[in-house]
Amino acid sequence: MAHSNSGEDFLNNFKIPKYVLVPKSESEKVPDVPQCPVLVFINSRSGGQLGGDLLVTYRSLLNETQVFDLEEETPDKVLSRIYANLEKLKQNGDEVATKIQEKLRIIVAGGDGTAGWLLGVVSDLKLSHSPPIATVPLGTGNNLPFAFGWGKKNPGTDPQSVKSFLNEVKKAKEMKIDSWHLLMRMKTPKDGPLDPIAPLELPHSLHAFGRVSDTNELSVEGYHTFRGGFWNYFSMGMDAQVSYAFHTERKLHPEKFKNQLSNQSTYAKITRSQGWFSSSLSQSSSRNINQFAKLMIMKNHGGQWEELQIPPSIKSIVCLNLPSFSGGFNPWGMPSRRRHKGEFTPPHVDDGRIEVVGFRDAWHGLVLLAPKGHGTRLTQAHRIRFLFHKGAIDHTYMRIDGEPWKQPLPVDDETVMVEISHLRQVNILARHGCRSKSINNPVSPTSHEADEEDSDEEAHESAEYRKFGAADTFKLPEEIDISQLS
Secondary structure: OOOOOOOOHHHOOOOOOHHHHHHOOOOOOOOOOOOEEEEEEEOOOOOOOHHHHHHHHHHOOOOOHHHHHHHHHHHHHHEEEEHHHHHHHHHHHHHHHHHHHHEEEEEEEEOHHHHHHHHHHHHOOOOOOOEEEEEEEEOOOHHHHHHHOOOOOOOOOHHHHHHHHHHHHOOEEEEEEEEEEEEEEEEEEOOOOOOOOOOOHHOOOOOOOOEOOOOOOOOOOEEEEEEEEEEEEEEEHHHHHHHHHHHHHHHHHHHHOHHHHHHHHHHHHHHHHHHOOOOHHHHHHOOOHHHEEEEEOOOOOOOOOEEOOOOOOOOOEEEEEOOEOOOOOOOOOOOOOOOOOOOOOOOOOOOEEEEEEEEHHHHHHHHHOOOOOOOEEEEEEEEEEEEOOOOOOOOOEEEEEEEEEEEEEEOOOOOOOEEEEEEEEEEEEEEOOOOOOOOOOOOOOOOOOHHHOOOOOOOOOOOOOOOHHHHOOOOOOOOOOOHHOO
């Protein structure tokens, strides 16, 4: 008798017949509907050689028509084609196609940028039941896979490792996850553009961030408008500057970035070289965020905007959707569920609100290494607005889901506005024991939440919980250089 996760019988649980995926191909007789049909998307450039090796292994184990190299075809085109074919087969009474669509799961292997790209495409398709997504950690930080129990170390690419992963995908539970819309607007400048600058000033490679056309409904005459979306975090200041330098170095010397360990070592060296651990920089106020930005929050859907005072020493702010940041740390921590008025609550990935955390310097960031350690909790909100004005510095750095950019700041009385609001939800696959929590079932899939709770002495702003409706969808750029996604 074959072992539970080896042999052809096991792999048949995941294989999808070619005629279901390829329009106008010859129909096949299928003895059994697969229990866990999967589509696999792999960024073959992720993880050095790992992406390419993983592609070969998946194609050898499954049908080649269900394994896609993101270097060859974008996921929006693939999924649009497959779902159109599935609908056609369903209308013709094909029960196999109907059941495959109901049970379909997606595997995406790449960095956080690649995973976010897939999530964004599935969100934009607005399917009646979006297929849940499992994420293979092939990047450097791997915050998204780690948040849902898939680990943060790059995986094995041999057949047995892939079979083991497929077995975990089969057992994984579905969870909802919020996505967030980011809108950036600035008055058309008289002196020099305020457009975002990607590392080395190359064309923007953010997975879902770009300039709005003049005909778009978000366009405002006399202003430049950019929009994007994220699943994990938006950050600005210290951490984004380090990330920007890392991406710049990787584009200049790609040969130095062949594996996860050397990438992480380079990241640490850049942090030290930029002086974020030095006392002189810590004491300098020019990079304190309250010197060049104002923070507005809306606690409830349909509520009033109110200003939130940013503590004077804060040099980095993170707006966090998932409890995994910068290689798996949880900057928000776990406030007690025994909530009193004026206290914060534990984070949930599907509650329609986002956690906002501040850091003073790199030493403050090291508090995350301590048990129950967390940053300075600023607020939990349904909507957030940053207003950037003229300050002592002429630019700052921003980042969404691992993708950094350099943001010029106003040199006159104008402002640059960044607004974050809830978009919608998609399904993701979570392993038992993952750190992400659902508002609908806060003790599942993990059972040790109570052990992680902490007392919070830094809370100074409460946030009432209420569902926030979806904003308009964000669209992915037509042309994306996915080799730059981390």
